[in-house]
Amino acid sequence: MPFSAEYDVVVVGGGHAGIEAAHAAYRLGVKTALLTMSIEAIGRMSCNPAVGGVAKGQIVRDIDALGGLMGKLTDKAGIQFRMLNKSKGPAVWGPRAQCDMDFYSKCARETLESFSGLDLLEGELASFSPFLQKTEILLADGRKFLTKALIITSGTFLASKMYTGLLESVGGRVGEPSADALSKTLSGLKVPLRRLKTGTPSRIDPDTVDFSECEVQHGDIDPWPFSDSTTHALNNDAVCTLMDANGTVLKRKFINFNSEKDRLHHTLNKIKKAQKQHHSVKNLWRYAVNCNEQHSIKDYQQWWNLSADSRRH
Ligand SMILES: Cc1cc2nc3c(=O)[nH]c(=O)nc-3n(C[C@H](O)[C@H](O)[C@H](O)COP(=O)(O)OP(=O)(O)OC[C@H]3O[C@@H](n4cnc5c(N)ncnc54)[C@H](O)[C@@H]3O)c2cc1C
Numbered sequence: 001m002p003f004s005a006e007y008d009v010v011v012v013g014g015g016h017a018g019i020e021a022a023h024a025a026y027r028l029g030v031k032t033a034l035l036t037m038s039i040e041a042i043g044r045m046s047c048n049p050a051v052g053g054v055a056k057g058q059i060v061r062d063i064d065a066l067g068g069l070m071g072k073l074t075d076k077a078g079i080q081f082r083m084l085n086k087s088k089g090p091a092v093w094g095p096r097a098q099c100d101m102d103f104y105s106k107c108a109r110e111t112l113e114s115f116s117g118l119d120l121l122e123g124e125l126a127s128f129s130p131f132l133q134k135t136e137i138l139l140a141d142g143r144k145f146l147t148k149a150l151i152i153t154s155g156t157f158l159a160s161k162m163y164t165g166l167l168e169s170v171g172g173r174v175g176e177p178s179a180d181a182l183s184k185t186l187s188g189l190k191v192p193l194r195r196l197k198t199g200t201p202s203r204i205d206p207d208t209v210d211f212s213e214c215e216v217q218h219g220d221i222d223p224w225p226f227s228d229s230t231t232h233a234l235n236n237d238a239v240c241t242l243m244d245a246n247g248t249v250l251k252r253k254f255i256n257f258n259s260e261k262d263r264l265h266h267t268l269n270k271i272k273k274a275q276k277q278h279h280s281v282k283n284l285w286r287y288a289v290n291c292n293e294q295h296s297i298k299d300y301q302q303w304w305n306l307s308a309d310s311r312r313h
Helices: 014-029 058-067 070-077 100-112 178-188 248-274 284-290 297-306 307-313
Strands: 005-012 032-036 049-054 080-084 094-099 119-124 127-133 134-139 144-153 159-165 165-172 214-216 240-242
Touching: 005 014, 014 032, 014 070, 014 100, 014 119, 014 144, 032 144, 049 058, 049 070, 058 070, 058 094, 070 080, 070 094, 070 100, 094 100, 100 119, 127 144, 127 178
Parallel strands: 005 032, 005 144, 032 119
Antiparallel strands: 049 094, 080 094, 127 134, 134 144, 159 165, 214 240
């Protein structure tokens, strides 16, 4: 089959990393394509709607200083902006925004589509190999492209598994496939693949929560934009609801959840076995697994501190 096109740079993956890589290549003026499994899913936030936070907000501002897109997209799609760690010195402040997830993705896609000359290709990279001092890339549907440089930003999609309570399934994200062919190609090239465990916050049915017991958190009165080039007013009206995992609001639910504790431990052990390196995200689900009626948040903190060493290595 002949090559469909030839590029200077092909970026694989339409997540945060791929968006920035494709934009950077485009700004260099070279012929660039962004290849991703679903154009609809460009800029899709995997998990929670927050951008930034302590030790992460600075990175978004750094990306902005380098001319990147994430800060600008966040300023467009943000619905609540807060500067975290304000009680400490400015060096450790952490800007954070809660975003409208669907709108963030829409803004990302429309921004990339507005760059004439940047091609957005929908498809799955299956394999790649050298071809006359360039790289031939083969898509799962049989299309072939040539490129001088190939950048792979496949996020959480390589040989990925998902655990939802007691269920185990294959997928890069809910409703999206795992990049198995690319995983095999990389393994075949002796690129070591390791597991990263990530976790999503528990989804709680709002009808089961007594919001009168929760603390309401508003955005800052004078919100900071993430991008220095933002001139429009920020949408900062959304409120967050904070829940104390040790408080009555969630405890009642966890007590019921506890009857499943043994079976959930089984799933957790499977995850532990699957990951060579350790935990990255602590979340309520783990808390639910590890708490019972007698345990307090203090016990949980002790458990968390005790296992901190193993997580660091
Ligand atoms: C459930 C869950 C919870 C998470 N929670 C957090 C969190 O709280 N905080 C945090 O910072 N991070 C979290 N993450 C990690 C999150 O994935 C990253 O922060 C961020 O999305 C990584 O961006 P990325 O661009 O590297 O990859 P991703 O956003 O994962 O994007 C990868 C892209 O590559 C595409 N792709 C993959 N393989 C191929 C292929 N072979 N061919 C074509 N396209 C391909 C995918 O379709 C996708 O568009 C979580 C992830 C998951 C799944």
